[in-house]
Amino acid sequence: MIQIDDKLISFDVFEKHFCCDLPQCLGACCVHGLSGAPLEPEEIDILKKEIGIIEQFLKPGGIEAVRKQGVAIRDFDGDMVTPLIEGEECAFCIEENGIAMCAIEKAWLQGKVGFRKPISCHLYPIRVKKYSIPAWSNLFFQFFSNSCWKISRNPASYILEMVSLVENHRSIFSLRA
Numbered sequence: 001m002i003q004i005d006d007k008l009i010s011f012d013v014f015e016k017h018f019c020c021d022l023p024q025c026l027g028a029c030c031v032h033g034l035s036g037a038p039l040e041p042e043e044i045d046i047l048k049k050e051i052g053i054i055e056q057f058l059k060p061g062g063i064e065a066v067r068k069q070g071v072a073i074r075d076f077d078g079d080m081v082t083p084l085i086e087g088e089e090c091a092f093c094i095e096e097n098g099i100a101m102c103a104i105e106k107a108w109l110q111g112k113v114g115f116r117k118p119i120s121c122h123l124y125p126i127r128v129k130k131y132s133i134p135a136w137s138n139l140f141f142q143f144f145s146n147s148c149w150k151i152s153r154n155p156a157s158y159i160l161e162m163v164s165l166v167e168n169h170r171s172i173f174s175l176r177a
Helices: 041-057 060-069 103-109 119-123 146-151 159-168
Strands: 002-004 007-009 093-096 099-102 126-131 136-141
Touching: 041 060, 041 103, 093 103, 099 103
Parallel strands: 007 136
Antiparallel strands: 002 007, 093 099, 126 136
16 A cells, blocks of 8 residues: 555555446446445435435335435445445446446436436445544455456556546536536
């Protein structure tokens, strides 16, 4: 790990390759994992405000999960995350042509909401763990899909470049509603 200001950054962020290829992985990051997508406090507020519209895009299991659990729950690490459908996929996950995708993003693409999707989803497989004492952030690589790993051997696909792309196009990912 290296330290930059108050951030600890895993060497994997600089050394690993990753390229999102939906036809290959079928949106596995929306379906697999031990908890939902991490949420920022502002994102929770936006989801609470926009859920009436987003709900129109959810599948029945997602609607039920959000109604029972709310738009955010505290996971086993104490982080606020999206709820899951029966402990499996994200409640905001929908399927189109056999590919898992985000109902929030679909609503955004149709101009129904002003929030695209959680920043943690854009940054995946980078995860940010924030610590309150001391006020540190840890950026690390979380990876679970062998199919995505196989297609990401391209030397031009460093994870750090993906993070730079998100930062350079921040207005696309901005928190607004």
